[in-house]
Amino acid sequence: MRKPNGKILDSIEIQKLIARPDDKLSEGIVAFFGEKVGQNLASDFPCDMLQSLPDLTTGITEGSKRYRLVHPWQEGAEEDGGFPLTGSTFEVLCALAGQQRLEAAGSEKRLPSFICFASPKEVLDYEDPEDAPWGNDRLWEETNNRYKGRKRKLRTEQDKLSQQRIRLANFAKYLSLQGREPRFIEKGDEIEEAYRSWLRNNGLTGSQDPTGINPFMGLRSYDVKDHAAYFGREDEAEEAVKLVEAAYADPKAPQFFWIKGSSGVGKSSFLRAGLIGDLISSYRVTGRYAHVVFRPNQLLSGAEVASVNDPLKVVFDKAFAELQREFQNQTPDPAQLNHHSKTYAELQPEARGAWVFRTLEALVGAGEADAQNDHRLIIGIDQFEEIVDMLHDTEQAGQWTSFVDFITECLNAKRLFIAATLRQRRLEKMREHPKLGPLWDRTSVHEYELRVPSVADLRRIMTRPFETINHSYLEDDLLTHLLQQVSSIQSKEEGRLAGRVMPLVSLVLEQIHRHVGEPAWKKSSKPRRHLRTRTRPMPQTR
Known part of the structure; x- marks a missing residue:
């Protein structure tokens, strides 16, 4: 493609095509960081638009380090506080510099920014940034698994990633010292919710719907938060809620609810936006619900946690955080979670299911101020057939044994309830399994078949x-x-x-x-x- 001056656009370095966020048409800046600060921009990349930022290259000193931009990059500069100019750091710095110029000119315009590090907020407190769990260690763990057994290559890749982490920490520290407090959010779903909230608060949703509700989901499933925009299944959702409430009221009933149906009929949306959405927001229910909902495969790719091969531990961590937020109105306590994690690790695998059940039951009850507060935790398993398939796979079955023990314990729960979707065609395969067969026999009394809408x-x-x-x-x-x-x-x-x-x-x-x-x-x-x-x-x- 040619520009009017005859230059071939595709021959221009990609770095020089980056749009400037302080352009008059810019409405804000969004940046997400995991474990890398990014690739260094070319040494001749123009950065005159950053000159309005104070202390950018001279740096801000804290302790033995001088946190500053180093451009062109000098190898080893990260050791004393330097960070490079990359596509991501440039966009953030450019937006901040643009705001400085607007303020200097007396403009009232403000450029909102959402600068988020997918990491626990304690990462800046580590003495050695290399040890901090930037990006929740996802890329670090992937690197270890990818080069397992290749010691020289593994060490090389670890060194590269360590340098990236140190440079990223220097950049985050610079922003903090400048008073531009970045966000540190550990969980992916919490990042998404915070981002959506930021968009709404700054009028950047991209939708002109005056209600703020988007009922047009396309091929995406409705989630719990989309309850107000979930239409057409209201009668079925009300019936399902009554069945769940009846099971809670019956001390002899198994605390398990199945949503069956054919592929594509809408089971996932019904579980999330229909049943669970109704339970946590409807006046019809008698208790107060916290919820955790997931697909089984997501528990194994757990980027947010270290125990990626232990789905039960992932569920426990998610439930622990949700219970503290919902019933105790506080952010998750890392010290308490670490204590539970240590206890869990010391248990034999066959004892973990019962321990998680007892601990979650106690945590739900701990939030009740008096006997009138009927607190409950509903655990939604979206596409239970994935567990059925993995339990029939000799290489994957072992990691799900404790999880199945846990949900079996939940059948006699007082404060926990399991709701799961299941494809009709997997039922026979489920009945064949030595643990899932008896589970189905005990729980099929609470079976709801979702049919094609009338x-x-x-x-x-x-x-x-x-x-x-x-x-x-x-x-x-x-x-x-x-x-x-x-x-x-x-x-x-x-x-x-x-x-x-x-x-x-x-x-x-x-x-x-x-x-x-x-x-x-x-x-x-x-x-x-x-x-x-x-x-x-x-x-x-x-």
């Missing part, structure tokens, strides 16, 4: 999202056409496979909103718009 439900699924945003809605002819298309696809599917059309419905609604509804609303001063579009057939699911 025509009336589909109508609500299609119309309620537009009613919620309250600036556009589907005309009757378009709605009728969509319902006919769904019916046509379902009639061609065999039996339970008809549920596969639901993700397609969600995608079509999102596309109508994005490409027809929202653009039409932005161009019009009218509060509501009729949506028309060409009525081409929906694509087939096969």
Whole structure:
């Protein structure tokens, strides 16, 4: 691609194509850091726009180190507080410098910033930055696993990563000493929630929906936080909540609830936004719920924790943090968690399931101020069939044994409850397993089959999202056409496979909103718009 001056754009160094965040069209700066500060920019990269930052190159001294930018980079400068100019550090510094210039010019404009390190907040307190768990040690552990048995290569890669960590720590320290307090957030879901909150608070959501609710999820599953935008399954969710509450009230009933159904019918969204969303927000329930919900495979790729091969420990850590936040109104106590972790590590594997059960039961009860406070923890297992498959795999089965022991203990719980989704086609395989078979026999009394929505439900699924945003809605002819298309696809599917059309419905609604509804609303001063579009057939699911 050529520019007007004849230069070939693709031949320009990528560093020189980086947009400047203090551009007049910039609305803010977002930067996420894990374990690396990034690759050094070219030595001739222009950085005159950073001159308004005080002490940037001269540095701020604390202790024996002088925290400063070193550009061009000098090898070894990290040892006395230097950090390099990389794509990420440049964007952050440029935004801060832009703010300095605006303030100096008397402007009232403020450039909001979200500078986040995916690390525990204690990382800056370590005497040796190399020892601090930057990025929760995910990349460090991946490096150790990748080069296991290759000592020379492993040491080389560890040295490179150590240098990156020290430079990253110097940069974070510089920001802190400048009074630009960065965020240190350990958990991925907490980072996401903090980021969403920052976007909302600064009017940067990218959506013009006046309600602040986004009911158009496309191919994404609804999560617990999307409860207010989950439509079409209200009756089923209310029925499921009643079944869970009835099980809690019956001391002889197993504290387990199954959501079964075919692939694509919406089990994950129903578990998260329907059942659990209702339990934690509805006036109908009798107790106060904390919740932890996950997919089994996510427990094994646990980037946020060191015990990546122990799913039960990952669940315990998540539940511990949630209980302290929900019932004790405090951030998780690292010292208490470390104490529990040490106790857990000393136990034999066959004793861990029972210990986690007893400890979580006690932690839930500890938050009750009096006998009237009925505190409960619901643990959601999204796609239990993943556990079924892994327990039939000789290489993976061992790491799930303690987890299965734990959920078996939970059948007799007073304050814990398990809710899980299960694909119908995995049921026979589950019954064949020596531990899962008896588990199913005891818990299948609380089985709820999620079916393909009726025509009336589909109508609500299609119309309620537009009613919620309250600036556009589907005309009757378009709605009728969509319902006919769904019916046509379902009639061609065999039996339970008809549920596969639901993700397609969600995608079509999102596309109508994005490409027809929202653009039409932005161009019009009218509060509501009729949506028309060409009525081409929906694509087939096969």
